[in-house]
Amino acid sequence: MKIILGNPKSKKRLLVLAGVHGNEYTPCIVLNNIMQNESIISLLREQYKSITFIYNVNNDGLKNNTREYTAIDLNRIYQYDFSLIDKIKDLVKESTHIIDLHSSPHCGNFILINQTDTANSYVEYAINNGLNYLIYNQYSTLTIKHQSQLLNKISVTFEMNGIDFVNFNNVKSAQIELEKLITTFHTIKIAKEEPKYKPQTMINAVQDGIYYVNQFNELNCLTLGNVRHTYKVLDDNDYIATYPIKGYYTTGEMVLLVQKHNNI
Numbered sequence: 137m138k139i140i141l142g143n144p145k146s147k148k149r150l151l152v153l154a155g156v157h158g159n160e161y162t163p164c165i166v167l168n169n170i171m172q173n174e175s176i177i178s179l180l181r182e183q184y185k186s187i188t189f190i191y192n193v194n195n196d197g198l199k200n201n202t203r204e205y206t207a208i209d210l211n212r213i214y215q216y217d218f219s220l221i222d223k224i225k226d227l228v229k230e231s232t233h234i235i236d237l238h239s240s241p242h243c244g245n246f247i248l249i250n251q252t253d254t255a256n257s258y259v260e261y262a263i264n265n266g267l268n269y270l271i272y273n274q275y276s277t278l279t280i281k282h283q284s285q286l287l288n289k290i291s292v293t294f295e296m297n298g299i300d301f302v303n304f305n306n307v308k309s310a311q312i313e314l315e316k317l318i319t320t321f322h323t324i325k326i327a328k329e330e331p332k333y334k335p336q337t338m339i340n341a342v343q344d345g346i347y348y349v350n351q352f353n354e355l356n357c358l359t360l361g362n363v364r365h366t367y368k369v370l371d372d373n374d375y376i377a378t379y380p381i382k383g384y385y386t387t388g389e390m391v392l393l394v395q396k397h398n399n400i
């Protein structure tokens with residue numbers, strides 16, 4: 137853990153977490169790079185009273201390449217009670233702004249927004265700052281993000297590509313997006329209102345076959361009868377949050393998770 141003191145006049149306190157899930161190594165590398173970027177750190181010191189980085193929350197999971205910490209999902213901690221968890225809860229309580237870094241297989245770099253009464257504010261913040269986002273309505277209420285929002289914290293999950301090992305191209309592309317997020321996060325204003333933006337769209341296999349996305353963002357399926365089908369399921373500004381995680385899908389299985397473009 138590293139705590140950096142910033143502007144004593146600010147009331148904002150930033151907490152950034154990486155490695156909550158032990159098999160998600162990309163966030164650890166990206167966060168380490170951010171911590172070494174002096175211009176970002178000095179910008180954060182102007183905006184926040186303190187900046188706390190926890191760069192390897194789940195030490196045990198990171199060593200063993202397991203998502204959990206001794207069989208416990210640390211991103212569901214609000215149902216448990218033990219010392220490591222209590223420490224995270226205390227840090228959350230002291231903070232005003234929280235960024236929790238995660239990674240998934242075959243996904244883009246985006247802010248994951250729960251479809252709650254504060255979702256509109258996060259969506260508009262993302263659009264205004266050119267950040268990719270996915271609004272999700274099948275979220276767990278036990279996550280650090282959700283629980284900290286219930287405590288009136290400003291809190292996001294940032295997803296990046298790659299679990300189990302680190303690929304440098306994933307690090308580079310995630311870092312570009314995270315820099316945009318971390319340097320503008322203090323500007324976000326939260327209002328509670330009825331969610332008005334459309335949440336995620338799941339695109340499912342319409343027949344059995346080998347699926348992939350081509351260079352025109354078209355979904356293709358090659359059947360084992362060697363017939364290729366092309367589906368124009370995406371509009372120009374739609375954002376693919378997760379790509380196929382395997383080759384062969386049977387009818388009805390989800391192939392892509394997409395955020396349809398939202399007009400303000």
Ligand SMILES: [Zn+2]
Pocket residue numbers: 156157160211237238239
């Ligand atoms: Zn995760």
